[in-house]
Amino acid sequence: ANDVVYYNGSAYIAKTSTTGNLPTSTAHWNTFAAGSGGIWNAGLSLGSANQVVAVNSGASALEFQNVSSDFVKIASGNTTANATIDIQGCFSTSYKFYKLLLAHNFATGAYIEVGLLNASDNSHNSSNYYSFGGSHYSGNHSGNSRYTNSNGASTSIFAQNDTGGFRPVNTWGNDKTDELSITEMFFANPIDTKKTMVKMHSTWSQSGYVGIIHAIGMHADTGSMSGLRLQSNDGVQNFTTNGFYAVYGMKQ
Secondary structure (H helix, E strand, O other), X not given: OOOEEEEOOEEEEEOOOOOOOOOXXXXXXXXXXXXXXXXXXXXXXXXXXXXXXXXXXXXXXXXXXXXXXXXXXXXXXXXXXOOEEEEOOOOOOOOOEEEEEEEEOEOOOOOEEEEEEEOOOOOEOOOOEEEEEEEEEOOOOOOOHHHHOOOOOEEEXXXXXXXXXXXXXXXXXXXXXXXXEEEEEEEEOOOOOOOEEEEEEEEEEOOOOEEXXXXXEEEOOOOOEEEEXXXXXXXXXXXXXXXXXXXXEEOO
16 A cells, blocks of 8 residues: 556556556556646645655655754744834744844934743733843944944943843944844743843944944843844834844754
C-alpha cells in the first residue's frame, strides 16, 4: 500500500498491496497526479493550508505535515503614521530566541522605545526597562560630511531606565526622513516568567549627526510577555510610513 508509480503521464498511489493490476484499475489505485501538469486528484485529502507532503516518522508512508524550521519569520509589516505600533502574539513557547529587525524614522525630533506586551491581555507592560551601552557618533556636520568628516567624533556610555520601553538609540533623535535608522534586537524567551534580557544594536541619523549604539537591556517584570510595542519616546510623535519591520523566532 501507498506505493507510487508513474504510468502514461500520470502518477498513481496504491490503495492496498497489489501485483499485476494496472494503475488505471480504480479498485487498486488512486490517481495521485493527473498528467504532466501534476494536478492533484480532488478525491484525495489535501491536508491543511501551507502543509507539505513528507515521509512519516516510521518511513512507511507519505503524510501531510506542518512546515518546521529552526528559524522562522513570525511577523512583519510597515511603520504607520502613528506614535505606537503593537506587534501582538509574536512570542510563544515555540521558540527561545527572537530577533526584531526594524528600519524607521520620525517626522520630527523623537527617539524610539521598544516595550513589551503582557501575554494576559496584550496591554503594554510599564515596569522599568533598563538599558546600558555605548555609542560612537560623528561631530556636528551637515549632509554627507556626517559620514566622511571625523572631526569632533566621540564615544559615550549611557545607563538609563524608562517605563515606556528599551532605548536602543538612547536619546538620539531619528528625524532624518530620507535616511532610515536600523535597529536589531535579540530577546531571550520573553514568554517565560522571568526577567526578559535583550541585546541591542542600532544606527541613528539626524540632521547634524549619525551614530551607532551597542547595548544590553533588562526588563524588571517577571511576567509572561507575548508581544512588542514600538513607540516614540513621548507617545505623541508619529513614525513616518517609510519604515518596515520583521520578527523572527529561533529554536534552541
